[in-house]
Amino acid sequence: MKVWRSILIGIPSGVICLGLLFLIYPWSTYYNNFTYGLKVTLGSYLLLSLLVGIVGSITVGGLSFAKLSALRKCALSGVFSFALLFTGSLLFGPGGIDLFDTRVGGIFFSEWKFVTFIGTVALPISILNAILAWWTARREPRKQKPTSTMQAKDL
Numbered sequence: 001m002k003v004w005r006s007i008l009i010g011i012p013s014g015v016i017c018l019g020l021l022f023l024i025y026p027w028s029t030y031y032n033n034f035t036y037g038l039k040v041t042l043g044s045y046l047l048l049s050l051l052v053g054i055v056g057s058i059t060v061g062g063l064s065f066a067k068l069s070a071l072r073k074c075a076l077s078g079v080f081s082f083a084l085l086f087t088g089s090l091l092f093g094p095g096g097i098d099l100f101d102t103r104v105g106g107i108f109f110s111e112w113k114f115v116t117f118i119g120t121v122a123l124p125i126s127i128l129n130a131i132l133a134w135w136t137a138r139r140e141p142r143k144q145k146p147t148s149t150m151q152a153k154d155l
Contacts, residue, residue, distance in 0.1 A: 006061020009132045013125055014053025020121045021045050025113065044102040052125055055084045060133045070137035078130030085122035089114040 059081040063073045093114025
């Protein structure tokens with residue numbers, strides 16, 4: 001059950017990331033001004049949103065197995081997802097890594113756009129992941145402490 005829940009958590013992270021990518025990194029800039037085709041440019045946007053969704057699934061899903069309070073799961077999920085997205089943006093930007101000959105590396109490297117990604121995509125997605133971690137932790141059934149039915153007179 002927790003695996004399916006973590007997959008379902010990655011979906012809103014990926015979809016919201018895709019929307020933020022089209023908002024922050026306009027299609028007109030990355031498609032019209034470069035020689036890359038439609039498939040490569042669209043594939044880059046989709047691949048990046050898929051990666052962000054996977055980060056959300058892994059962080060929130062992984063922490064759902066930990067025996068922590070909802071608040072701690074929330075905080076750790078936000079911190080871990082931000083750290084992973086921050087590291088990824090550094091690898092794609094200054095690190096020069098490009099995935100499968102797509103435009104992912106170009107989106108991050110051109111004019112320090114990886115810093116824009118950190119503030120406008122990674123931070124909101126990390127906050128979303130923290131909220132989703134808190135929400136799922138609050139919905140988990142709580143184990144009740146065993147109560148004794150033994151009365152004082154039974155002793």
